[in-house]
Amino acid sequence: MLNFDFYSPTRVLFGMGRHREIGALAAQRAKKVLLHYGGGSVKRSGVYGEIASSLEENGVQFAELGGVVPNPRLSLVRKGVELCLSEGVDLILAVGGGSVIDSAKAIAMGACHKEDVWDFFEGKLKDLSALPLAVVLTIPAAGSESSPVTVISNEEKKLKEGYRSDALRPFVSIVNPELFFTLPEDQIANGVADMMSHVFERYFTDTAKTDLTDGLCEAALRTIIKNAPVLMDDRRDYDAWAEIAFSATLAHNGLLGMGRKEDWASHRIEHQLSAVYDIAHGAGLAVIAPFWMKYVYGDNVGMFAQFAMNVMGAAPSRDIEGLALEGIGRLRRFFSSLGLPSTLRDLGIGSGDFEFMAKNATGAARGSEKPLGGLKKLLWQDVVEIYRLAQ
Amino acid sequence: MLNFDFYSPTRVLFGMGRHREIGALAAQRAKKVLLHYGGGSVKRSGVYGEIASSLEENGVQFAELGGVVPNPRLSLVRKGVELCLSEGVDLILAVGGGSVIDSAKAIAMGACHKEDVWDFFEGKLKDLSALPLAVVLTIPAAGSESSPVTVISNEEKKLKEGYRSDALRPFVSIVNPELFFTLPEDQIANGVADMMSHVFERYFTDTAKTDLTDGLCEAALRTIIKNAPVLMDDRRDYDAWAEIAFSATLAHNGLLGMGRKEDWASHRIEHQLSAVYDIAHGAGLAVIAPFWMKYVYGDNVGMFAQFAMNVMGAAPSRDIEGLALEGIGRLRRFFSSLGLPSTLRDLGIGSGDFEFMAKNATGAARGSEKPLGGLKKLLWQDVVEIYRLAQ
Numbered sequence: 026m027l028n029f030d031f032y033s034p035t036r037v038l039f040g041m042g043r044h045r046e047i048g049a050l051a052a053q054r055a056k057k058v059l060l061h062y063g064g065g066s067v068k069r070s071g072v073y074g075e076i077a078s079s080l081e082e083n084g085v086q087f088a089e090l091g092g093v094v095p096n097p098r099l100s101l102v103r104k105g106v107e108l109c110l111s112e113g114v115d116l117i118l119a120v121g122g123g124s125v126i127d128s129a130k131a132i133a134m135g136a137c138h139k140e141d142v143w144d145f146f147e148g149k150l151k152d153l154s155a156l157p158l159a160v161v162l163t164i165p166a167a168g169s170e171s172s173p174v175t176v177i178s179n180e181e182k183k184l185k186e187g188y189r190s191d192a193l194r195p196f197v198s199i200v201n202p203e204l205f206f207t208l209p210e211d212q213i214a215n216g217v218a219d220m221m222s223h224v225f226e227r228y229f230t231d232t233a234k235t236d237l238t239d240g241l242c243e244a245a246l247r248t249i250i251k252n253a254p255v256l257m258d259d260r261r262d263y264d265a266w267a268e269i270a271f272s273a274t275l276a277h278n279g280l281l282g283m284g285r286k287e288d289w290a291s292h293r294i295e296h297q298l299s300a301v302y303d304i305a306h307g308a309g310l311a312v313i314a315p316f317w318m319k320y321v322y323g324d325n326v327g328m329f330a331q332f333a334m335n336v337m338g339a340a341p342s343r344d345i346e347g348l349a350l351e352g353i354g355r356l357r358r359f360f361s362s363l364g365l366p367s368t369l370r371d372l373g374i375g376s377g378d379f380e381f382m383a384k385n386a387t388g389a390a391r392g393s394e395k396p397l398g399g400l401k402k403l404l405w406q407d408v409v410e411i412y413r414l415a416q
Numbered sequence: 417m418l419n420f421d422f423y424s425p426t427r428v429l430f431g432m433g434r435h436r437e438i439g440a441l442a443a444q445r446a447k448k449v450l451l452h453y454g455g456g457s458v459k460r461s462g463v464y465g466e467i468a469s470s471l472e473e474n475g476v477q478f479a480e481l482g483g484v485v486p487n488p489r490l491s492l493v494r495k496g497v498e499l500c501l502s503e504g505v506d507l508i509l510a511v512g513g514g515s516v517i518d519s520a521k522a523i524a525m526g527a528c529h530k531e532d533v534w535d536f537f538e539g540k541l542k543d544l545s546a547l548p549l550a551v552v553l554t555i556p557a558a559g560s561e562s563s564p565v566t567v568i569s570n571e572e573k574k575l576k577e578g579y580r581s582d583a584l585r586p587f588v589s590i591v592n593p594e595l596f597f598t599l600p601e602d603q604i605a606n607g608v609a610d611m612m613s614h615v616f617e618r619y620f621t622d623t624a625k626t627d628l629t630d631g632l633c634e635a636a637l638r639t640i641i642k643n644a645p646v647l648m649d650d651r652r653d654y655d656a657w658a659e660i661a662f663s664a665t666l667a668h669n670g671l672l673g674m675g676r677k678e679d680w681a682s683h684r685i686e687h688q689l690s691a692v693y694d695i696a697h698g699a700g701l702a703v704i705a706p707f708w709m710k711y712v713y714g715d716n717v718g719m720f721a722q723f724a725m726n727v728m729g730a731a732p733s734r735d736i737e738g739l740a741l742e743g744i745g746r747l748r749r750f751f752s753s754l755g756l757p758s759t760l761r762d763l764g765i766g767s768g769d770f771e772f773m774a775k776n777a778t779g780a781a782r783g784s785e786k787p788l789g790g791l792k793k794l795l796w797q798d799v800v801e802i803y804r805l806a807q
Binding site: 029036234236238239244271280284 | 417418419420421422423424425427428429430431432434624625627628629630631632634635636638639642643655658659662663666671674675
């Protein structure tokens, strides 16, 4: 086990009806909030109205900014920053999923600095101040509700970049599974692939002696695999949503990676697909993660065999390599059973941008290549190879 | 799954050499700390000296108060409160295990109030203020390093009572497995029983649909069961200590009980033994927990069968009741293999105080009986029966 710091101060309020507590919570920290959301679904579902009432009842004023899209855009972030300054906002309230939360985090940083907010993502700025953030989750998947990370797409530069700071951890996140009942099937499936990938990036490691976190990762993965098909049959199954949503939060609050070398190559490889083709992050991961596994499993075949047995239900065998491949095969079939894409072709992506994306992923495009990954170090040529396998 | 709030803001610094970071951390919050510890072992081991140097190097003054004993005493807490006031202490630094941390928590509360600190434990006072707390852990077991709970023994009244407040969560806890290398075998075994019981109190529930936390509890228990025998062979095995210590912290930071009705009857029943006979808490739990299980398993036999298979390694069977009993039997043999007591006789405890203790445990002695437990509600007569079974 490696040395680690565990810090996850976000207060998670979980359960039925709890989004109506947001007004009282916001009132402890703010006079005026920016209510940040995506499309019209929060208005149609009535969640927007309930949150607005809760804020009003608690004497909290709000400005609002909707329009966040998947792979949230820098242009809207900049608009949000201006709005915070002109309206005197002192708290950002994200009502949505990972994209809305990530957009809110970027606004929270931008509103405390004169410099352009993209400077953070380019590594030119590093500072700990940000407006406080609260979250009412409406799509469980990204785990951004208790993570210190934001990922933003710069549409002009065709880049998708992340930034990490403890100041970006929401002080409170409300997770009410009832709010997920109306999510469409493809969004549920994409979310499942995303949350599972958050575990994979921590689980597949070459760090030795990681009994506890191995077990925690496996418990989260088994819980997701058990409950996702229940939702495919009945999108209004509260308990299945509760298991999935709690797993998604845990998958990304940091705990599952403590003491382990993490990987994150699959995410970096997928981010390029989303940036160039604007596909759903989870759908991209469902394709990339298994092919990344096929490309790297030889670097720790025992870990992949353990995955096959402890997560994917493969029977024990002395054929460790066979087990490892069986686990990956079972994972691909599980993703397919949820209606997720299996190949880049399924996503309508051809081979034309492989080199461009691979060089952006590793930084080779900027002349400063940094190999991706923890378990196996990947240069841009390796990334091209993974894209090719995934065709 | 039940509604829940998860909040665990303690920053855990885990790993080799990390106790030397305490001075820099304390300096962020305090000019003068109360260095609180137990016997002379922290001085003999050199930890005291390293911490004192770290404080001095960072310009932090300190007063000190040693002498905490297992089942920490109210009298020393009162002395600590006086010392804080006379010395102008603004942070309590606990260097020790659960007893030292619990004592430090009580001092941190007492130092912020004019009233006698025992008033908190008797339910007469309820307030959120306390001095900030930092911890350097030297015995991993109690989980107090990230819990909001303190348990103190009132020697005059022969009572052992707990108090819970988020203000009692340390802002930072340092867990360095190297500091545990010199612990004697019986203390290791007691600690294992204690941390496992913290999981049991959360795991054995009648709440339905708890896939994720079932899995997390089972992962923690399996990790402890795998690594404890390693320590019995070699007390200096860093990795085994790391697994055990991380499990102990996780067992008591709240996560494993989220969304579940918790129990805590075994703890309440054991606290009486410690209060009257001054035995080690973990040794008492090693006796009480399995007999509590035997007394209550019929109320959720499926959960105990699951425990037998997923934790204790029993083979699946259609005989659910047989499985449940096999799991309990395997647990007793595991505790015995660590040299832990199996019966009250092993602890030198006769039957003379069963009724006195049972009535104190449920509150019947004070004329306000409140049944113990979550899975099965226990009146004082039930508690006497469990003591009898454990003879």
